[in-house]
Amino acid sequence: MFVFFCLFECQFFRKLTENYQEILDRLQAKLESLPNGVHIRCRMGVSPQVEGVSLSSQFDRAKTACNMVRGNFKNNLVIYDEQMHDREIHAQRLINDVEKAAEERQFIVYYQPKYDIQVNPPRLRSAEALIRWRHPEFGMISPGEFIPLFEGNGLIHVVDDFVWKEASRQIAEWKTKYGFTVPVSVNLSRADIFDPPLEQNLLDLVSKNNLTTADLLLEVTESAYTDDADQLIAIVQKLRNHGFHIEMDDFGSGYSSLNMLSSLPIDALKMDMKFIQNVHRDNKEFRLIELILDIAEYLGVPVIAEGVEDEEQLGLLKNAGCDIVQGYYFSRPVPPEEFELLIQKEYELRQKELEK
Ligand code: C2E
Ligand code: CA
Ligand code: CA
Numbered sequence: 001m002f003v004f005f006c007l008f009e010c011q012f013f014r015k016l017t018e019n020y021q022e023i024l025d026r027l028q029a030k031l032e033s034l035p036n037g038v039h040i041r042c043r044m045g046v047s048p049q050v051e052g053v054s055l056s057s058q059f060d061r062a063k064t065a066c067n068m069v070r071g072n073f074k075n076n077l078v079i080y081d082e083q084m085h086d087r088e089i090h091a092q093r094l095i096n097d098v099e100k101a102a103e104e105r106q107f108i109v110y111y112q113p114k115y116d117i118q119v120n121p122p123r124l125r126s127a128e129a130l131i132r133w134r135h136p137e138f139g140m141i142s143p144g145e146f147i148p149l150f151e152g153n154g155l156i157h158v159v160d161d162f163v164w165k166e167a168s169r170q171i172a173e174w175k176t177k178y179g180f181t182v183p184v185s186v187n188l189s190r191a192d193i194f195d196p197p198l199e200q201n202l203l204d205l206v207s208k209n210n211l212t213t214a215d216l217l218l219e220v221t222e223s224a225y226t227d228d229a230d231q232l233i234a235i236v237q238k239l240r241n242h243g244f245h246i247e248m249d250d251f252g253s254g255y256s257s258l259n260m261l262s263s264l265p266i267d268a269l270k271m272d273m274k275f276i277q278n279v280h281r282d283n284k285e286f287r288l289i290e291l292i293l294d295i296a297e298y299l300g301v302p303v304i305a306e307g308v309e310d311e312e313q314l315g316l317l318k319n320a321g322c323d324i325v326q327g328y329y330f331s332r333p334v335p336p337e338e339f340e341l342l343i344q345k346e347y348e349l350r351q352k353e354l355e356k
Pocket of ligand 3 (some may be wrong): 270
């Protein structure tokens with residue numbers, strides 16, 4: 001059990017003690033000595049007194065500091081500081097600006113190719129749509145800065161709605177121009193998945209753009225499957241019944257049990273980048289990759305290795321039997337004009353094959 005404890009500093013407290021850790025330790029010791037044997041862990045956030053800041057803001061700041069301790073088992077006390085304040089101001093700016101960013105198309109969808117490496121030369125098979133934000137004041141902002149923020153407050157819908165619409169329009173444009181589809185995957189956050197209109201929204205997008213459901217791939221991160229697994233599986237299964245292909249993202253970073261895996265409705269496993277980043281022949285990561293490939297074989301789905309940056313990694317994955325690779329080795333995520341050059345290359349290869 002956790003108890004959180006916010007403290008906003010006032011003159012009275014300052015006189016009582018300068019040492020917040022001591023207060024916390026004393027409280028923790030008291031709770032641990034309670035006779036019922038319940039384990040309670042306290043955390044504390046402190047907001048130093050600042051002239052002109054209201055009591056309720058002081059409380060919010062202490063709470064923010066306190067929330068930073070969450071999940072940290074070494075440290076249980078945080079004091080709100082200038083850096084935290086600046087981060088909060090920045091986050092609030094991004095929150096205020098998100099609707100306008102979508103309206104003014106400050107968001108740009110980049111595409112990163114996925115290559116089939118079991119053929120020679122490797123061939124372009126699909127891509128992943130990844131958002132970028134060209135902010136008029138802050139310049140290019142990477143998704144790591146705003147996606148977790150918007151996932152936490154529901155604004156992720158604004159971002160994902162933009163990406164899904166733009167990616168669908170773009171797939172259709174290329175399909176018409178080149179006569180074949182390069183399927184593009186979009187990321188689905190947990191909040192998207194539990195949004196009741198999701199199924200209809202995706203079906204509308206596909207039909208509006210004259211696509212098939214197989215043209216728009218859906219990535220669901222493994223960690224989304226951990227809570228409410230049954231409900232999530234039912235939603236994902238419905239999408240699959242319509243013909244959408246589901247790629248399980250960041251596989252190996254979450255907590256899927258082997259038992260649960262065999263009942264999951266998925267069409268591909270995207271292996272978490274951390275396995276690839278540290279892989280060398282016969283080391284622990286290599287054996288884990290082999291294990292993931294075995295699991296995928298058992299499930300009858302291909303494996304996509306993400307984060308492949310060099311020849312050694314590519315060679316190891318190819319020899320181990322990995323099917324698809326995405327990573328800087330082939331290309332970074334690039335704007336649509338640049339990605340189209342890769343489609344052109346694939347188009348030329350297909351034309352040559354037809355001539356044979
Ligand atoms: P992700 O879905 O796991 O996407 C893969 C990330 O790995 C991307 O980061 C990509 O640029 C990066 N990456 C690809 N190849 C390599 C490589 O070889 N080396 C290294 N070091 N990195 C590589 P990015 O674009 O910064 O996106 C970060 C995360 O933000 C994504 O992780 C995804 O969770 C989220 N995200 C991005 N776009 C969207 C979106 O439109 N909607 C949602 N809901 N989330 C998004
Ligand atoms: Ca992804
Ligand atoms: Ca991933």
